[in-house]
Amino acid sequence: MLFQVRMDVKIPLDMPAEKANEIKAVEKAYSQDLQRQGKWRHIWRITGQYSNISIFDVESNEELHTILQGLPLYPYMNIEVMALNRHPSAIREDDS
Amino acid sequence: MLFQVRMDVKIPLDMPAEKANEIKAVEKAYSQDLQRQGKWRHIWRITGQYSNISIFDVESNEELHTILQGLPLYPYMNIEVMALNRHPSAIREDDS
Amino acid sequence: MLFQVRMDVKIPLDMPAEKANEIKAVEKAYSQDLQRQGKWRHIWRITGQYSNISIFDVESNEELHTILQGLPLYPYMNIEVMALNRHPSAIREDDS
Amino acid sequence: MLFQVRMDVKIPLDMPAEKANEIKAVEKAYSQDLQRQGKWRHIWRITGQYSNISIFDVESNEELHTILQGLPLYPYMNIEVMALNRHPSAIREDDS
Amino acid sequence: MLFQVRMDVKIPLDMPAEKANEIKAVEKAYSQDLQRQGKWRHIWRITGQYSNISIFDVESNEELHTILQGLPLYPYMNIEVMALNRHPSAIREDDS
Amino acid sequence: MLFQVRMDVKIPLDMPAEKANEIKAVEKAYSQDLQRQGKWRHIWRITGQYSNISIFDVESNEELHTILQGLPLYPYMNIEVMALNRHPSAIREDDS
Amino acid sequence: MLFQVRMDVKIPLDMPAEKANEIKAVEKAYSQDLQRQGKWRHIWRITGQYSNISIFDVESNEELHTILQGLPLYPYMNIEVMALNRHPSAIREDDS
Amino acid sequence: MLFQVRMDVKIPLDMPAEKANEIKAVEKAYSQDLQRQGKWRHIWRITGQYSNISIFDVESNEELHTILQGLPLYPYMNIEVMALNRHPSAIREDDS
Amino acid sequence: MLFQVRMDVKIPLDMPAEKANEIKAVEKAYSQDLQRQGKWRHIWRITGQYSNISIFDVESNEELHTILQGLPLYPYMNIEVMALNRHPSAIREDDS
Amino acid sequence: MLFQVRMDVKIPLDMPAEKANEIKAVEKAYSQDLQRQGKWRHIWRITGQYSNISIFDVESNEELHTILQGLPLYPYMNIEVMALNRHPSAIREDDS
Numbered sequence A, B, C, D, E, F, G, H, I, J: 001m002l003f004q005v006r007m008d009v010k011i012p013l014d015m016p017a018e019k020a021n022e023i024k025a026v027e028k029a030y031s032q033d034l035q036r037q038g039k040w041r042h043i044w045r046i047t048g049q050y051s052n053i054s055i056f057d058v059e060s061n062e063e064l065h066t067i068l069q070g071l072p073l074y075p076y077m078n079i080e081v082m083a084l085n086r087h088p089s090a091i092r093e094d095d096s
Helices: A017-036 A061-069 B017-036 B061-069 C017-036 C061-069 D017-036 D061-069 E017-036 E061-069 F017-036 F061-069 G017-036 G061-069 H017-036 H061-069 I017-036 I061-069 J017-036 J061-069
Strands: A002-009 A040-046 A051-057 A077-086 B002-009 B040-046 B051-057 B077-086 C002-009 C040-046 C051-057 C077-086 D002-009 D040-046 D051-057 D077-086 E002-009 E040-046 E051-057 E077-086 F002-009 F040-046 F051-057 F077-086 G002-009 G040-046 G051-057 G077-086 H002-009 H040-046 H051-057 H077-086 I002-009 I040-046 I051-057 I077-086 J002-009 J040-046 J051-057 J077-086
Touching (some): A017 A040, A061 A077, A061 C077, A077 C061, A077 C077, B017 B040, B061 B077, B061 J077, C002 C061, D061 E077, E061 E077, F077 G061, F077 G077, G061 G077, H017 H040, H061 H077, H061 I077, I017 I040, I061 I077, J002 J061, J017 J040, J061 J077
Antiparallel strands (some): A040 B077, B002 B051, B040 B051, C002 C051, C077 D040, D002 D077, D040 D051, E002 E077, E077 F040, F002 F077, F040 F051, G002 G077, G040 H077, G077 H040, I002 I077, I040 J077, I077 J040, J002 J077
């Protein structure tokens, strides 16, 4: 099942750069692992923002929630979830 | 270059069903042609809405505008455009 | 899978009462059939509004979209969908 | 009498984890006690959010206010209340 | 139980004055009858608007909904309901 | 002259409970004194919120501003003022 | 007593120009009469809008409501009222 | 040229009263000097708010910006600027 | 003096194409004439919208209002005006 | 390709003036260098705000993102990006 998720990141200005970089590195590995599993189907940066638009393909709402709650940057994010369907005009088989 | 586009369709309640269906058929063909060209990369239905979330991959803002303005349903749509970038954590080569 | 759906109904002021009542009767039967199937788990009226808050329990986003699009009042509704999960503090087994 | 309540929790980033966990444990017990009494009828997590959608069945606005004000997480919550009615199309006897 | 209700009236510009006046007269009688019963406790005009702020004292959400739905101007109104409680600092006995 | 005032209180989380209670006690006395004078006509708690809806009956905008600015909780409040009139359908003599 | 009033005018596109001009002429006379009486203290056009910002100096909320409701363009306006006070830093005696 | 400016002041709760009073005194002198020069034509307090509505009469956008940026309370203000014109119905010669 | 103006055009769906084209042709000539005079400094299409972002360089708010009110599409536009200044970091002499 | 970017700057009130001035000086040099390269085509101050409206002419969304992310004031800014096209009515050759 497909979901669009928008994540806006606000790291506190007073977080030491070292700690921020550490969290970001863990975040990147976490995201790439899920991408390899096919659960985090797409991730794009929003131009000019510390934000991304992502497409998830998961078994259930529960799985999506568990993934999002596990994000290392979760405490510093604002997250919006939107349920998606295959579009009747889509020609890609794998965009169901 | 990548853009996310959200299209919300509001066909007037008094448009004859025949005319509406005709426009939708042309719209579908128009969309699928652009999908085959690789310019309209993804299209998903928003659950519960007569709306879609699409990803376009175009040469320029001008090309995107021309494509959108040419949509048969354009006069009945509200459209929002958001510029996207490849995300530094993305692992898909073709999601640049 | 659980979803909250809010439906706000705006029937045009110039629709003949007879036609409106007919649509509402079909809507009621449609809703009650889905309630009996366990897919439309709850439906409450919002006090003072021609609106309801409903909880759906469906197999997928696709099933939810098909149900909503099939509502006889669909052309006259504004619909908002929100994905829900079982809450870790919930004690009801059937509220998963 | 039925009410929908949405609770969005924002625990300050600098609250020690131990204190946060303690409050959450008391919150859970408080919620489950009210669920057992039948006053807190439903509680669902909003996917991707530290938020819930709950349905309360109380004697009066006063009882609802007392319950909400007594939430251990109350100082860290944004709360929205919406009065609900039994819906004329509902088939569940206990959803009045 | 107390509720604040805000009603914003938008009568269509093309409704004949005679019909509008007739509806308003019935509305006035309807409101005054409920005021005499003590259910419609207060009604104030919002300065400069075709809107009112009212306080209702009813047995239940259901009773409030029935009253509002019965308003002759109901099809032309936007209505917002807000549950109220007696305030701990209030000194009026009858403002419970 | 009548005004509706909505007050939303946000006491900083780090204010010592003792200080907060002291301010609230002075606030209560301040409010009750004005209620006895007939200037603060009504005060209701908004269900689930640390907020109130109040009706003031004052000589002028100046008097209302002076009263509001004198509230002990004023530095911690968000305040909205709305001018009201006697409603042509009102039957209470003292609601002018 | 002083009030700021913002008026946004939306004359229906299908109103005959003759009728619109007639209403506007009556509106102008109505406004200028109140300006001469000192009740409509200021009126400015908002640049680029069919809107004005006005300052009224009236005896009461009631008087303001009566004036606004009497505007010939009232059925085609959106109106916002904001209560004002003399500012402690003002040096103009007549801006009280 | 005329502009309406709305200024909303938010002095941090932890600023020492002495410092706040000092800034306010300089602000008052600054404002009154500009009032005497005829550049700050009007200033009104918004009832119940630490906010003002002002009318400026300046040579250019640049002059307005310089004046606003020079306000002693500028770092603690939210400012909104709206360009105004003489209204065709205005009868005051000096309200051009 | 510089102003940014955003114009969003909504031509009614039932306006005959011929009439719409005629208005657009006059609009184009009107705009180009002002561009040649240097008063309409820039005009850009917003991608995907029937909207433009323009920069005007005028003598006064009055001149801007007269220009905007004279737009052939003015009755079908929503217009927003924002006063601009030369930026202290700008290097273009003609962007003052 | 053209983009409008709005930047709203919020430097924390407790940043030492020396540090703030240093950042601003680097920001100015950074901006002027990009202006000389023709990538940052225009920059205007919004009257009364610590904000600017800028027009960028870049090769791609990626280039725009890199430029914006490199702004010395980036951590203290809110940024909005809007894709622009040459307007069919534009007469300036270099405004494509």
